[in-house]
Amino acid sequence: MPANMISKILEKADLPLDVTAPHVVKTEAARTSVLRNPNMEKLQKGYLFPEISMKHEAHLKKYPDAKVISLGIGDTTEPIPRVITSAMAEYTLALSTQEGYQGYGPEQGQMNLRKVIAEKVYPNMGIKESEVFISDGAQCDIARLQMLFGPNVTIAVQDPTFPGYVDNGVIVGQTGEADEAGRYAGISYMRCAPENHFFPDLSRVPRTDVIFFCSPNNPTGHAASAAQLRELVDFARRNGSIIVFDAAYAWYVSEDDEEEGGGGGNNSKPRSIYEVPGAREVAIEICSFSKFAGFTGVRLGWAVVPGELRYADGSPVARDFDRIVCTCFNGASSVAQAGGLACLATEEGRAAVRRVVAVYKENARVLVDTFASLGKEVYGGADSPYVWVRFPGRRSWDVFAEILEKTHVITVPGSGFGPGGEGFVRVSAFNSRDRVLEAAARLRKYLA
Amino acid sequence: MPANMISKILEKADLPLDVTAPHVVKTEAARTSVLRNPNMEKLQKGYLFPEISMKHEAHLKKYPDAKVISLGIGDTTEPIPRVITSAMAEYTLALSTQEGYQGYGPEQGQMNLRKVIAEKVYPNMGIKESEVFISDGAQCDIARLQMLFGPNVTIAVQDPTFPGYVDNGVIVGQTGEADEAGRYAGISYMRCAPENHFFPDLSRVPRTDVIFFCSPNNPTGHAASAAQLRELVDFARRNGSIIVFDAAYAWYVSEDDEEEGGGGGNNSKPRSIYEVPGAREVAIEICSFSKFAGFTGVRLGWAVVPGELRYADGSPVARDFDRIVCTCFNGASSVAQAGGLACLATEEGRAAVRRVVAVYKENARVLVDTFASLGKEVYGGADSPYVWVRFPGRRSWDVFAEILEKTHVITVPGSGFGPGGEGFVRVSAFNSRDRVLEAAARLRKYLA
Helix, strand or coil: CHHHHHHHHHHHHHHHHHHHHHHHHHCCCCCCCCCCCHHHHHCCCCCHHHHHHHHHHHHHHHCCCCCCEECCCCCCCCCCCHHHHHHHHHHHHHCCCCCCCCCCCCCCCCHHHHHHHHHHCCCCCCCCHHHEEEECCHHHHHHHHHHHHCCCCCEEEEECCCCHHHHHHHHHCCCCCECCCCCECCEEEEECCHHHCCCCCHHHCCCCCEEEEECCCCCCCCCCCHHHHHHHHHHHHHHCCEEEEECCCHHHCCHHHHHHHHHCCCCCCCCCHHHCCCHHHCEEEEEECHHHHCCCCCCCEEEECCCCCECCCCCEHHHHHHHHHHHHCCCCCHHHHHHHHHHHCCHHHHHHHHHHHHHHHHHHHHHHHHHHHCCCEEEECCCCCEEEEECCCCCHHHHHHHHHHHHCEECEEHHHHCHHHCCEEEEECCCCHHHHHHHHHHHHHHCC | CHHHHHHHHHHHHHHHHHHHHHHHHHCCCCCCCCCCCHHHHHCCCCCHHHHHHHHHHHHHHHCCCCCCEECCCCCCCCCCCHHHHHHHHHHHHHCCCCCCCCCCCCCCCCHHHHHHHHHHCCCCCCCCHHHEEEECCHHHHHHHHHHHHCCCCCEEEEECCCCHHHHHHHHHCCCCCECCCCCECCEEEEECCHHHCCCCCHHHCCCCCEEEEECCCCCCCCCCCHHHHHHHHHHHHHHCCEEEEECCCHHHCCHHHHHHHHHCCCCCCCCCHHHCCCHHHCEEEEEECHHHHCCCCCCCEEEECCCCCECCCCCEHHHHHHHHHHHHCCCCCHHHHHHHHHHHCCHHHHHHHHHHHHHHHHHHHHHHHHHHHCCCEEEECCCCCEEEEECCCCCHHHHHHHHHHHHCEECEEHHHHCHHHCCEEEEECCCCHHHHHHHHHHHHHHCC
16 A cells, blocks of 8 residues: 555654754753774665665655556565464454453464474474474564574575675674675675576585575575575585575465476475485475565564574574574464464465465566567566566666556665665565555556 | 463474484484584573473373462463554455555654553654554563663673563673573673662662663562662763663553652652653663553563664664664564554553453552561562562572462572572562462462
8 A cells, every 4th residue: 555655664764863863952961981882883874775766765855746656575465365364354353252362372373383394394304393482573583693603603695685684693693894885794696697696606605604694685685596596505504604595485376386296306396405315404494474464564474494404512503592582582372373373274274375476476477578579588476476677787676666657666776785786776576465456557658 | 371381382492402402312413513602501401491391391290180279470461451452453354455464663662652652652652653562572672772782881781680682682792601599791780679678779780781670670560760770870970871771561550650740759659660760861661561451471562772872982772773673684563563553542442451450450459468467578470460478588589489389389580680689589460360369368378
């Protein structure tokens, strides 16, 4: 909903100003003698999305009547299937009864939900319910995992990358300062581009303790092949590294791609790192109901930490993660968990969410076709809600501005995801079919 | 619900064993070469509540027919008023419609909820909605605040204390190792006992960057007086320290206590630190819907970070906290937020939650009377759901065991909250009236 989106965006953009401005200007404010956390000082100032919001606002001032279509922020727009909200509403109303009231749940999540995730999301992968930790979303799990690892580990990320891995690493003290290009000292950036099939040349990647790897990728939309993931797991095993595999978009992997070759063929696209032999000893997986069931606002996700994953001293990573979950978190909302159960426990629920995913996937197909018909290099979209479009020789922000100016369509400049995204824009399939078709028509008309 | 409680407790107690045991025994597990976070190693092994759970289990094995009553963990038991769950159910069902669907909300929370908190919880205290950050509960805010402050700050806590402040401080690296008594090097422990009216002698407390202070206190049940809080704020202002004021039990302060002397009398009990002049420049407040509206499972709370609160370099603490909230968190569940709004926005909602609080307060009165009639020194209970009972010359765990053995009532050993709790047990008023009356009858009969 554009009104909702805009008010949200304005609110975000306003906040930091609102908090700081009045007091700085008017008086010499009282100060504590507490030193600012030096890791917070290292964080780079601009966030990507507030910057986009400001450009959006400026555009609306210039064109007050423009019907702006946002294919920017990856926020879901389709209603949640009734079978899921009914279950949540029923659970909620029961909280008003003696029989149905429940207080604290286990910090690790309701066992029935953990069990259904182990069984339905990881069939035949040997994942036990006790290895599934329910959370309030993948972003929060990234923060908790970085707290778990602490300041002394070294990390690697894809470039371009979702910024959460890096920013949380900076906050816990894993890095030095950022350079001009926005790369933090101490982080290994693994270039993922069309030239290397969006998979790094691992022979040139230094060993790090932790490797964050997102597939299907945000922002490039590339789903790694089984061969690529086997290479990644082998690399981690050789180096004694831990992979944090972000599978938030796993549901977008096409059935054909996934099952081709029985899930094991080189070109098949695994939905889980645990489809790869040997992954249990080296990989954590995080996942989310956000992009799958439209739970971006409801907040629900999970992390899998296999029992076999061990630190150098032989102690299980899961035991420390359990401690983090119990100390820094108190469990996901029980209402959200009731919704998660409704998504996965019955064929009706699973079919309903598959239909929602299909809507966005068809949107992505429309967008891929649109840019292809304009002669652009287009990536992603087949196994992902994100379409990654190259504009050779141009700067991402310039392309973003041109598309906005000519078509009133908001995209995301690829350089916002790191230097490796320069020259690209990310186009999101999260919007209604009507708006996507309208955006596609404008793009074809004005970008030709 | 005992069945629910027990299964929850069993589940918690089982987990760490389940995760570790099979693999250690069977094979030499593969190991990564990642070093365990040294801060995680510092954390002391036993958690209080799992330890209690194990004793609970053992008791059930010994007395399979015992009707155990838990006055242990501070978990709410009263149903949530219908006016609140109806609003949540309505919001949830609307998520299945085009008009009602909402995706990501602002990370800082819905502005209408932030506004109603500023107005209804902080009337005439000058709190702006932009200073209220909605969260998934006070425990999570403690973790986020400790991430914000980082490893270099020094902290002070009350002794006894809720363990969250300390444990999160250990995780982010603020401390050295723990000594035999469980005190971490680098933390200032401020003794709060009947002898000092549960308020530390600040002339003997060293300056720290951050002071965690909980009132009404968990576990002692003591609500600090206005005079005490003025002293605390003055101390922080003189030292340039930041107070983190945990007001999770503010709703239990009796109206009479709060309003006596127009809220400003020395013996009045402020519900908020912002009732104290000068607090805005030195204090953050955290609060929760958990113990107020029975949202322990629903998960909703907030933090207030005033614009005037500044680091030594003059930069606003709120700006960095905003960055933490946006980076490590993605907002509280929108469904929970709809419930929070229903608690506070109308007189009907506010009256409904006051009735629930009144149930627990009457329970607390029953428990205070019971222990008083047994000739015990009893504290708390008047402005708090917790009753703090002294057993001079005895060890807390022995008293816990004796009460369990004789009455089948679960309490919490005071020493679990720090060395300053030795010789006390905490008794929680969170249970049904019937069970509290039954527990009181057993205590009078067998503990006389």
